[in-house]
Amino acid sequence: xxNTMILVAEDNSTNRELIRELLHARGYGILEASxxxxxxxxxxxxxxxLALIDIQMPKLDGLQLVRLIRQDPEIRTLPTVALTAFAxxxxxxxxxxxxxxxxxxxxxxxxxxxxxxxxxxxxxxNKQAISRSA
Ligand code: MN
Numbered sequence: 001x002x003n004t005m006i007l008v009a010e011d012n013s014t015n016r017e018l019i020r021e022l023l024h025a026r027g028y029g030i031l032e033a034s035x036x037x038x039x040x041x042x043x044x045x046x047x048x049x050l051a052l053i054d055i056q057m058p059k060l061d062g063l064q065l066v067r068l069i070r071q072d073p074e075i076r077t078l079p080t081v082a083l084t085a086f087a088x089x090x091x092x093x094x095x096x097x098x099x100x101x102x103x104x105x106x107x108x109x110x111x112x113x114x115x116x117x118x119x120x121x122x123x124x125x126n127k128q129a130i131s132r133s134a
Contacts, residue, residue: 002027006117007051009039009065010083011058015108019052022110036060040068043075050121052104052113055084055095063098070099077127079120083108 006028010016016032023030031046033039037059043051051069055062062082070076081102082095092103101123102116 003029004050004121005029005031005046005048007031007033007039007042007046007048009033009036009051009057009062010054011035011056012054015054015083015106019108019113022113026114036062036065039065043069043078044072047075048078050079050081050117050124052081052083052117053100055082063095066095066099077124079124081113081116081120 006023008016008019008023008030010019011034013034016034020030020032031042031048033042035058039051039053040060042048053062053065060068062084066080066082069078069080079101080099081104082100083104083106084091084095085106095103102120104113104116
């Protein structure tokens with residue numbers, strides 16, 4: 001364990017399992033949610049270091065979820081990476097505009113996913129360092 005907790009919000013159990021194995025192999029701790037409401041509750045209760053969020057989920061979809069995260073004073077700075085099946089041009093812009101920090105298209109490339117996780121964690125650390133020194 002490297003003490004970094006990642007929330008995985010994904011309704012497809014096969015995808016969740018693959019992501020869990022990958023992250024465990026890299027030493028990350030993981031929290032799993034199978035819908036948007038469960039993910040929001042886990043984020044508020046556990047304050048993970050980052051959230052991977054599927055766009056198409058029941059109850060709250062990924063775009064609704066990230067908007068609620070950004071409005072919540074307790075978790076508004078949570079780094080978020082969108083997981084999406086539609087790789088249409090413009091989707092990345094929509095996800096970023098709605099408040100996501102990163103974006104990975106399905107089928108998920110594990111090297112790309114790890115790179116995006118590390119990039120977003122580093123970005124969050126830099127922001128914290130800047131706000132501490134301000
Ligand atoms: Mn889904």
